[in-house]
Amino acid sequence: MRVLPPPPNDSPQRVAALATLPLFFSLAHKRVVVAGGSDAAAWKAELIAASGAEVHLYAPRGESSEGLVDLVARGAAHVSGRIIHHDEHWHDGIFEGAALAIADCEDEGEAEAFFDAARAAGVPVNVIDKPAFCQFQFGSIVNRSPVVVAISTDGAAPILAQAIRRRIETLLPPAIKRWATIAQAVRGRVNARLDPGAARRSFWEHFVDRAFLDTPEEGVETRLMAEMDRLAKSVPAIGRVTIVGAGPGEAELLTLKAVRALQAADVILYDERISTDVLELARREAKRILVRDPDRGDRLAALARAGKRVVRLQAGNPLADTATLEESARLEGLGIGAEIIAGVDADRYPTSTGLGEAIRPQWQRRPTRAGGTWPVTE
Missing domain, CATH: 3.40.50.720 (NAD(P)-binding Rossmann-like Domain)
Known part of the structure; x- marks a missing residue:
């Protein structure tokens, strides 16, 4: 009997291989x-x-x-x-x-x-x-309990884990602790009032935006509940399409706006030039669809009409692609909101070894004696 090979699977892994499985284990009263x-x-x-x-x-x-x-x-x-x-x-x-x-x-x-x-x-x-x-x-711990961040290098480099912890400490405002406590207090009411889907996710996205910008003021729970009621009564809106430029295909070269779009997407359409590292930045629950056919406009429109937030990932800079600009205009003509997020010019930065100093994060630069900057040695 001839054994046929398994059919190709176009769905990528949603998570790369892990050295260890991170778990948060409750020890109260144990x-x-x-x-x-x-x-x-x-x-x-x-x-x-x-x-x-x-x-x-x-x-x-x-x-x-x-x-x-x-x-x-x-x-x-x-x-x-x-x-x-x-x-x-x-x-x-x-x-x-x-x-x-x-x-x-x-x-x-x-x-x-x-x-x-x-x-x-x-x-x-x-x-x-x-x-x-x-x-x-x-692991090395960042404590904003009930928010707890743990970093592990699988025992290979504890000093590196400690350095990562110090950087995360500077990124997480102290008020995160209070916001997390508020989230615990309102979570049950939000889940009871808002069905899973766009409305509930919209509530929590606005919540997170506030958590990283403000200190919770008196009466904040009342205002959050008012926002929840508004979302519960609103008519389900049509989805949106965001066309994201992945530049030369390296995750480190995505813009912050591109990463934010990936983490808010319901569905991600991508082609074979998009790396796994880029897809790893997406929301875990987002459906990933490998697209090989050139005509994707109808599929984008159908998904958006179903209320989905759709991201189409494409290599290079979509703002420099005439076909992409025409596709965006066509979607707008159908009443579907479409946004284009530019990608890093692949011709200017073809690989990580060719990165210009201008796009390095500030922490990756160090001053010279003359007051300029040296690129960090990789």
């Missing part, structure tokens, strides 16, 4: 074992207790660092968190009922024994700074 009297063990105990866990810390007092003794006296930052100090070394009987087990072990033999004992009890285990005895890793 028992966690931490072994070791070092400052490193104390930091892990403090971090876990700040998540609301009951931390059982095993370390003889005579082998405990000042940081660990101070932590035990200070207690947990979380209202549900607890730190219980056991003045003894860890042993096989401590793992039952634990959600996690963490240890700081001086030598490989103790690390292996702790690892094996935790695994035998069915408890996920991490031995600090010993990747061979870790079933999970700790």
Whole structure:
């Protein structure tokens, strides 16, 4: 019997390969074992207790660092968190009922024994700074709780993760914490009032715009509910078409406006010249359609009439393409809003090695002694 090859699949992967799967694990009221009297063990105990866990810390007092003794006296930052100090070394009987087990072990033999004992009890285990005895890793954290950002390099470059964290710290305004708390408070009402789709997404997009621009003022929840009621009563609007120039095809060369369009799209039409890295910037829920035929105007119009926000990704700069300009005018003539977002000129910046200094972010430049700039060495 002849076995036929599987049919080609034009749908790209929505996410590239991951070194590890990032998870956010609720530890409130759960028992966690931490072994070791070092400052490193104390930091892990403090971090876990700040998540609301009951931390059982095993370390003889005579082998405990000042940081660990101070932590035990200070207690947990979380209202549900607890730190219980056991003045003894860890042993096989401590793992039952634990959600996690963490240890700081001086030598490989103790690390292996702790690892094996935790695994035998069915408890996920991490031995600090010993990747061979870790079933999970700790990332570098940006804390705007309930907004929490974690960065991991899969243990390859912790210093890089810390540098990324510092940059994210500067991007997230402190008010994000309050906005996130407000979002928690109104989420149930919004989901009950607005059906999934354009109206609900419009509400949250306006919410996010405000969160990055303003500090929440008194009465903001009342105004948000008024906006929700307005959207609930409005007649479903026709969709829009945005034609996005992908330039030479590198994700780093997309404009901020282009990225924003990709993250708001319901449907993305693209051709074979568009890279996976560019598509990765799109909203995960967006439907991706590989288009090979040259006539896409009718499909764009049909999707927009169905209320979809449609993005057509094309290489180069669509503002320099006469056919694209004519297509945009035709859509406008049909009563469908159409916008063109320019792409970086592929002739001017053909590859990343040819990037001009003018389009580098400011943080990628450094001053010369004469006051100019040197391009950063890749």
